[in-house]
Amino acid sequence: MKKIVRSLLIRLGLADLSADREPIDVFVLDDDEVRHRWFEKEFKKDNLEIVSNVEDAKKVLAEKRFDAIFLDHDLLPHHYESNDHDDFGRTGYAVAEWLAENEEVNRSASLIVHTRNADGGLHMVEKLRGSGRQAEYVPFPMLHLKVRSYWKK
Numbered sequence: 001m002k003k004i005v006r007s008l009l010i011r012l013g014l015a016d017l018s019a020d021r022e023p024i025d026v027f028v029l030d031d032d033e034v035r036h037r038w039f040e041k042e043f044k045k046d047n048l049e050i051v052s053n054v055e056d057a058k059k060v061l062a063e064k065r066f067d068a069i070f071l072d073h074d075l076l077p078h079h080y081e082s083n084d085h086d087d088f089g090r091t092g093y094a095v096a097e098w099l100a101e102n103e104e105v106n107r108s109a110s111l112i113v114h115t116r117n118a119d120g121g122l123h124m125v126e127k128l129r130g131s132g133r134q135a136e137y138v139p140f141p142m143l144h145l146k147v148r149s150y151w152k153k
Helices: 002-011 033-042 054-063 077-081 092-101 118-130 140-150
Strands: 025-029 047-051 068-071 110-113 135-137
Touching: 025 033, 025 054, 033 047, 033 140, 047 054, 054 092, 068 092, 092 110, 092 118, 110 118, 110 140, 118 135
Parallel strands: 025 047, 025 068, 068 110, 110 135
Antiparallel strands: none
16 A cells, blocks of 8 residues: 555655765865855765865875865955966865876866856866866855755755
8 A cells, every 4th residue: 555655646746756865075175164164064964074275175185085076266365356366376276286187086076166256166177177077167156056956965
């Protein structure tokens, strides 16, 4: 009887077909504390590692394996104002470049660049894709939708 009811609910589109997923390992490079809390809430059942600077990012990415990697471009206040500065080595682009050069590091991870800086973000994606990695740009305000579609809870 349970199978008949379940089958009927499925046909009517009323059955809950979601399945619990295993926790995933998530890496985030972002300097914004508000975003840190957003990622903590969004991935509360997962293993989350958040860093705020390029050197820590390279170290953690070299040491651990992740299922998902989120990279921000602008990591310092003056980066928010414009791309007209000379310290790209202190932006998320430096991590994208490092990942492109170190192809064996977290090769199978999903890579999402989540910056509001479209020019910087697209430049990062271009660098990552140029090394054969799958990467995409998702502006932070749209990130919730992408996370939900990739990693349903």
